[in-house]
Amino acid sequence: MSVLIVGSTALDSIKTPSAENPRLLGGSASHAAVAASFFSPVNLVGVVGEDFPPRYIQLYKRHKIDLQGLQILPGKTFHWSGEYEINMNNRRTLLTELGVFETFTPTLPASYQAAPFVLLANIAPGLQHHVLNQMRKPRFVVADTMDLWLNIALQDLLKLIPRLDGFVLNDSEAHQLTQEDNIFAALKKIHKLGPKYVIIKKGSHGSILSGPKGFFICPAYPLHKVVDPTGAGDAFVGALMGHLATSKGPVDKNIRRAMIYGSVVASFCCEGFGLTRTTKITRALIEKRVKGLEALTRF
């Protein structure tokens, strides 16, 4: 089954202590779509400007991502620039140019509206609403977010959350949203807003699912070196949704394993700048790390 993914399609200029990489393909939807594409067909919804390099269109196409929902409009592509500190944990935004995203209100292609799995990847909650409004009867809707929207569009976000089957956020966002320091107390409060499934991402410490069958503690894949963590959270949720869409049976039965696949694809994402590593992996490499995680957690 296919996954519809809306989010940012951007150019990322990323500085780390060891390198500088201008105008990489980035954005939450790019990372999520490539990650999902290893498992299921993807319908991408996004917008880029006329400056968007054709090689990035080719990259999407090599991953068989459906681009009917990707608009190319006059103007500049969304451009984000950020800098990581030496430990790769602290990120500082240097520049955000929304470009064509500023006024983007897409009308979904008819062929997109029946997608059973919908991933509202990180983007303004207003745009997440707008896309969800056009979906016919999705089976499973998940949204991701970021601290920016908690700061400047909280009311939109609070209206979106009750419409979701699953909500994904990181630990500091969960604290900010609930004013709870304890992650399990925070999960309880977030469930009260509506979603049946809540996933809290903790970077190198893995992630935690809270759902009808209780908690699942999902490990991160051990990495000896993190080159660039940008997009890892998007890759996680993209692979998760792609794997869910390709699995038979109820979500409740499949979601733990789908998170493991998310964790593995996110680990590859961290091993290269932007999408450079993720676009080079194969399903066989993914399966090898999934087996690795099985071995690393059994007792």
Add this chain to the structure above:
Amino acid sequence: MSVLIVGSTALDSIKTPSAENPRLLGGSASHAAVAASFFSPVNLVGVVGEDFPPRYIQLYKRHKIDLQGLQILPGKTFHWSGEYEINMNNRRTLLTELGVFETFTPTLPASYQAAPFVLLANIAPGLQHHVLNQMRKPRFVVADTMDLWLNIALQDLLKLIPRLDGFVLNDSEAHQLTQEDNIFAALKKIHKLGPKYVIIKKGSHGSILSGPKGFFICPAYPLHKVVDPTGAGDAFVGALMGHLATSKGPVDKNIRRAMIYGSVVASFCCEGFGLTRTTKITRALIEKRVKGLEALTRF
């Protein structure tokens, strides 16, 4: 088989945002010994002053802890006082009075010297050496430490580490010791100092074992409320060693499960001030949380 445990036997005065608890039974050896006692016989090595409350001696005895190696000397019991911030993660030491520990150089009772499992719980590395020197031919020696010894007794610690089968420390101590931000790169460097097994504790994010069979990612038990984390790391390594001592077969086969028991006893430790919760649990309650952790990690 029995576990010899040396470490601090102290009185802890603990302030948290919600309460103040003076002169609780504390110290690394107290927490580790009570935790180990659920699984195996414990030989305790420590020293207290004449002000040590008799009810704490009774507490040790209720846990069938062998006290031949606990000296009661003229002077004051080691007294530590600390304060936790609202999120219970940041701890500030308000006062440390070494008291009788200042000049403590124990001679082990003959019956202690053949203990196959030795836990050098957190205490000055010089004292850890002194105790280890008196052991006949221990099967498995593990040491824990803290940032204080990295700061003031690093050379002693660096001489101790090669004598260990297992070394346990927390993530910030691992960074401090190796100058590596990446935890897996840090593990590699610590192995080079000698120990076959290295365990890095990450508080509520669980712990990581690196050993001959590779890594093991050990989860923390989910807690909705942490009352007082003091001693949780000591309880973790105490229960780990107690469980190892009671398990048949090679350490390599048993150590993952032993860490799970460590994680569970540490979770109980966090649910009360000092040892108040840990001393009330039963083996049945421990087994229930072990089963819980199995359910929380399977996929």
